[in-house]
Amino acid sequence: MNSPSFWLDSLGPIEKRPPLAGDLDADVAIAGGGYTGLWTAYYLAKADPSKRIVILEAEFCGFGASGRNGGWASGLFPVSEAKLARRFGPDAAAAMHHALADTVDEVGRVAAAEGIDCDYAKGGTLSLVRSTVQLRRAQGDPGFITADRARAICHATDVLGGVYSEHCAALHPAKLVRGLAATVENLGVTIHEGTRAEQIKTGQINTMRGTVHAPTIVRALEGYTAGLAGHRRDIAPVYSLMIVTEPLPEEFWQRVGLARRETFTDERRLVIYGQRTADDRLAFGGRGAPYHFGSKIRPEYDLVPEVFEALRATITELFGIDPPIAYRWGGPLGIPRDWMPSVGLRHGIAWAGGYVGDGVAAANLAGRTLADLILGVDSDLTRLPWVGHRSRRWEPEPARWLGINVGLRATALLDAIDRRRAA
Incomplete structure (x- = not known):
């Protein structure tokens, strides 16, 4: 096997896109070329084609969990509706679970609309x-x-x-992530593979190959978050x-x-x-x-x-x-200390993740939510209970x-x- 999973291997040889070649300016810079980063870029580019969006990926798009998972686009959430209700109220808890259930259909809708043949089958x-x-x-x-x-x-x-x-579809995860990468490129998004984000600061992502400056930075590294400077105990x-x-x-x-x-x-x-x-x-x-x-x-x-x-x-x-x-x-x-996934934007740095293994659909919902937050849109998505949540850090x-x-x-x-x- 020449790649990290059966799914990726079944697509044949993968050629990396060119790495970053020096400093670059953008409107939105995204660290991570998996589902979260790609969905965020997709909905941003659809909403505002003029935005200069850059994705930095350490290996190639789909190298991580997005190309290795079980292929469940599900409405599952790692925190039960009852626990969400105790903390955020029953209406917020119901809204979170309804949003995820609807997202299963949204993944299938976009795949069909963009011609991404990912073997999507909604059988529950x-x-x-x-x-x-x-x-x-x-x-x-x-x-x-x-x-x-x-x-x-x-x-x-x-x-x-x-x-x-009924809120689950089986799919081929690598076909989805690779197809999504090609789709966002066609929308004008720039992807640099072989470019590892080493440090994220307000207004910039630092790599060994250069620095990308942008007023909005998105951290979308999921399980690989722990390898980022200053984030070892976050996920x-x-x-x-x-x-x-x-x-x-x-x-x-x-x-x-x-x-x-x-x-x-x-x-x-x-x-x-x-x-x-x-x-x-x-x-x-x-x-x-x-x-x-x-x-x-x-x-x-x-x-x-x-x-x-x-x-x-x-x-x-x-x-x-x-x-x-x-x-x-x-x-x-990626597992947060309280098992609660989160999405947010503070001081120009956005993030999403901590899906505890249920990220195929949740990453789409996160991408739509991040797009609204970045564009300043007040929506039902930006009022969901996972928005702005900060899990306490793992123990040393x-x-x-x-x-x-x-x-x-x-x-x-x-x-x-x-x-x-x-x-």
């Missing part, structure tokens, strides 16, 4: 209930469905019910890993279903996630890889054999097959390393206890 998402312990937890959810209805969508083993939401880069099978035979899909390419998970605590790809593979991922001391991000951390084996074993447990695995990969996602090391990894182990232990109770 199903969380399978597969033990009596999970059943007791899930029955109070408004999306709860019976075992027969759940099996009609996804015929996995030991299904006792499910929790279904914790925690790894998620994935595998994808070879294309599976029609008889498998006749038995299992996922006929509308519904995304799927189950009610365990340690997150797993899967989709049926457009070419009939199973793309499947999950948490469990360790957090690395000092928020370090290195290529070798993408590959954890025991996690890959656990993912393969989970596919066997779910579907009764031992499929040929075609690709294995991983990468960091070694407390950060201990806390995050103990939390990961505890989550896995609770799942093991649930399995024993259900046996």
Whole structure:
């Protein structure tokens, strides 16, 4: 594999755009060429074609989570509506979740309008209930469905019910991010790849290749935020890993279903996630890889054999097959201390991120919101509760390393206890 994921590799060789070649002036300078930075540039360029917008990307557009994720454009938000309601009020909480649900359709709308063929299929998402312990937890959810209805969508083993939401689409994440990069270029946005942002200050982004000066700076680095000077404790880069099978035979899909390419998970605590790809593979991922001391991000951390084996074993447990695995990969996602994503603009510096792994749709909503904030537009988006939120910083090391990894182990232990109770 020549690139960081199956998704990227499936597109063939990627040629980097030219790097920054000295100092540059712009109206808006964006650090980060993933979904957040690209969506922000897209909506800004659509609203005001005269703006000089520059994107700086350390590797190539989609190198990070935008080109490696599970391909769920979902209405999921890492903070529950009940918790949002307690903090911001029920109207604000409902508005946040409705905005994300609508964003699933917005991603599909833009992809169709701009000719970005990203295998978008809005089949919804199903969380399978597969033990009596999970059943007791899930029955109070408004999306709860019976075992027969759940099996009609996804015929996995030991299904006792499910929790279904229509607000999710499966897609090919690299096709989306690379197509979006080409689209914003056609709108007049300048992209410099191979140009790492090393420091962000009011009015400028500093790189080894020069400085971009702009009255508005956007930080859109997600899990890579910790590598930026002065931001090591803002976002914790925690790894998620994935595998994808070879294309599976029609008889498998006749038995299992996922006929509308519904995304799927189950009610365990340690997150797993899967989709049926457009070419009939199973793309499947999950948490469990360790957090690395000092928020370090290195290529070798993408590959954890025991996690890959656990993912393969989970596919066997779910579907009764031992499929040929075609690709294995991983990468960091961004987690704020309170698990609350945020969007904001202060003193000429804008930011968005901390999506906790649910960023495919949320980044689009963030991009639209940032565009309104930068243009000074007072809208429903700029009044959402995540706007202006500032999470407290993560603890210094070694407390950060201990806390995050103990939390990961505890989550896995609770799942093991649930399995024993259900046996």
